[in-house]
Amino acid sequence: MKLTLVLILGLAVPASAYLPSLLEKLWPSYEGNVFDEVPTIPYKDLVTDNLYVDPSVLMAMKQFGFFYVGEVPGYNASVELDYLQQFFNLPEELKAGTEIRRHNPANKNAYRGYCPGLDDVDATLQYKNLFNIGPHETRAPISEDNILTGMDKLRYDIHEPNVWPQTGDCAFDKEFKEIFQKGFEFRQTIARKFVQSISRSLDLPKLNDLFQEDEFSAMGLRRYPKRDRINTNMYSDFDGTLLRELEHIDSTVTVLTTFDNGGLQGLYKNQYRNMPATGANSFVVMIGKLVDDLVDNQLFSVKHRVIETPFDRHSITYFLGPQFDADISRSVTEERRLTEAGRKYTIFGEWIKDYLGAIELFYY
Template sequence: MSKTAVLAVVLVGILAVPTSAFLPTIIEKFWPQLQERMFGEVATISYTDLLNDNPSVDTPILNSMKTYGFFYVVDVPEYDASVELNYMNRFFDLPEDVKDELSIKKHNPDNQNAYRGYCPGLDDVEATLQYKNVFNIGPHETRGAYQEKNSALEKLRYDCVEANVWPNTEDCDFDKEFKETFQVGFEFRRNVARAAVRSISRALEYPILPSLFAEDEFSAMGLRRYPVRQQINTNMYSDFDGVLLRELEHVDSTVTVLSTFNNSGLQMLYKNQYRDAPVTGDNSFIVNIGKLVDDIIDNKMTSVRHRVVEVPFSRASITYFLGPAFDADISRSMTGHLTEAGHKYGIFGEWIKDYLGAIELFYY
């Protein structure tokens, strides 16, 4: 008998049993399967088919993104999330003074790295809205020497290619393997995000869409740890339904590739109700788009609102964001309509300037 049939029989049985004490037990037992069935038609796409631009993936991705706002990429060859999780845990368990050598300059003024590196994020449990540690990785390992720029935009262009910083501990093997693991992980996710854009462009017949993402000066991958909260943060209750959260409700901006490492907690808004999203396993990702990209494609998909609820364990995830190229025109949609961003910005580089300012105050 199929899972669906079993659940149907169970539910019929529940309705037939008059004992009220029996109901909570059954619901508790089968609630994970019921929640999973709510997203049972979310597309599950083979990594190989996606990367090879197999047109058979386009319709399932389009339908899933219209209805739910996300889809899964599975069977990623030579990728093992458990290896990433091991190195993440080892990094976040390093002494604070070692990690502080990699802290962004907001947390360690002696450092020059503004966006790439370690972000403690737990300074004041009542003030922060982001109770997590982050290690942020970008696409650049080096950049040229600084030259005086003629405009604020040109200086920003230089700032956006900030080089990565990496652990430099007494364990040389760990340092080397950590760097190599996440350089490879970055490329996996960038490949997925760009292939998703190509699929969307084919499905919607927007052939120039991929050209907006040909460069990714400020793409970013964040290694995140949400520690067990030692006290309740009153700022972290949901305005939507009062639930205590680890990550507040939000909509992303660009293209997102997410790993949850079999951790529960992620919820997606569907039909005005937050529902548990099935987790990603050892070789899979979740993909969704944000508001900026949705506007560019004439709002023909869903930029899904999501959150992370409070869980009684230390939770890990990796979030990768693929943004348009610095000079990409974000003021008009693919059919020429003025986008929401277009009321203020012409190119992505102008938009990222204000976004980075918000990051410094809020995200980090």
Template sequence: MAKSVVALTLVLGIFVASTSAFVPTLIEKLWPGQESDGVFDTVARIPYSDLLNDNPYVDPFILHSMKRYGFFYVVDVPEYSALEELEYMQKFFELPEELKSDVEISSHNPENKNAYRGYCPGLDDVDSTLQYKNVFNIGPHEVRAPFTGSLDDALEKLRYECSEPNVWPTTDNCTFDKGFKEVFQVGFELRRNVARAFIRSISRALEMPNLPSLFNEDEFSAMGLRKYPVREQINANMYSDFDGTLLRELEHVDSTVTVLSTFNNDGLEALYKNQYSKAPVTGDNAFLVNIGKLVDDIIDNQLTSVRHRVVEVPYTRYSITYFLGPAFDADISRSMSGKMTEAGHKYRIFGEWIKDYLGAIELFYY
């Protein structure tokens, strides 16, 4: 660890010169050793309050970790209990299917109007690695105004679709219903705060002052409560093409900004120097933050959009993923330096991109 401290002190040059007595202690706090294979021991761990308060000392630590590894941790989140979230998740997924069907998305229950927010059983394809999971999806909207635009205006229809309100479980246990809704409304805001503060941090570190304006609205941000049941059968589709490892979730790169909770569940691995290694769990009071390809293109690929996966584990695994995308009308066709992005060859604004991302999901109800 001493060599890491010396190297990082040199990297942080000017910052160190102004706070020389403070930095070694600070580095030890933000880069503590982890109980892992050692590859990710020096991934940054940023205190929540300092990140949210825009304390500029966190910027070089986040930048270094994002450039080198593609992710970092947010720790010491006040008044947040991962254990409470996990308990509510487990209770919801254990509810009888007839109760959960009331909040199923319409592709699973045609009697419901909610197309994206709500419950997706997702266990239809036992041969699939990606889809063998239960998901409850939560968004930023609790109500939505009536549609008053023209049905011939595709973008206006899409804007309405993207503001689909949340649905929440209703059982004979009012205490559970109230607690579930309140806990995950708070959890959604915590994660949105983290994602936006991260955008502000890298906009300062990369000297891209216009970046935060692309995220002033988040019409289609989403938080997914995920349950990965234990598989009863294994087949060839579940093995990695990269190294033959048995997987729960295939190797992939995200698209936007991700705030992840793995609780104390192992399984997450990230690619570093052409090898997958175990990422430390988020535990009881932390989040993992990484960036996706779409957003990385917007910032001229200054960071690492990390490829990651989930390996098979012999137990039911839970996680929560939050995704922050740009505003509906945000121009994603050009990077901060004015270069055309990969998405820009087909799309001008994020709303157009999200339409294709949703694929065959039918959202429009009025």
């Protein structure tokens, strides 16, 4: 059973006087699955900047690399799952209208929309369906004689509007759009408030300054179909386990929904352990390497994977990155250390350019 630490910490006055001994009692060295004790932060406490949240969030990110956000008012993951499944079960000809142009050259959308992703049955990372949703519904038009190039073109491209299903079922189309627009907003709020919490805890306001705009956040509705055969590409190099998604560390801020599905595992003290499912009303929050580098690796970007499951597995993943012009070349601490990304890039827009190329190659 997960511990809601913020409620417990709220009883301590002052919290700082009791925090070390309290955390030692609440988070000892467990012989079993230590991830069962990762805290769940109530949504309202996180989004209302309740300062009692900050120590719990910080400790979770230092020790485990992730935490849960629960008790989200007006959110029900089962509704999202129902509409996600309905969409993926539609005939391919109905989904074709939302396909990205790599799969359907008749469409203009490059990043937002549907990606069949099942071209290679023997692939590992590519063997999934994806419907990608972004923060933009409209984009300012440009005149035909205004030819954009380089970073100006990329800045325009990443404001690509969403593409929504038009199935002929008006009720379904309307509800699908409204449900996932609302789900996007929940996750966006959680990610931003998490950045603010970490910025306060580490006394690094410059970190939050890098996330003032939201040009290319993305929410992916995912289906991993059951495989009919196994090949050597699907086994872990770490321990030989059969996998659905290879071991990896994310790049930015991740808000993940796994519904009631098991299979997600995180690496902790050189052992992969099961991460509890998010269920009907919670999210997993974690950071990636890019963000961890910006704070001089004071946190823990957890390596994770999904083991093979004998059923169609669904999840929703939201990513929040820094704003387009954010300086990612050096950390935001007083040390101003050169980041790993800084060896090649100065601003996030330069980084996202190569990342989008990788998405088109490997995911779409």
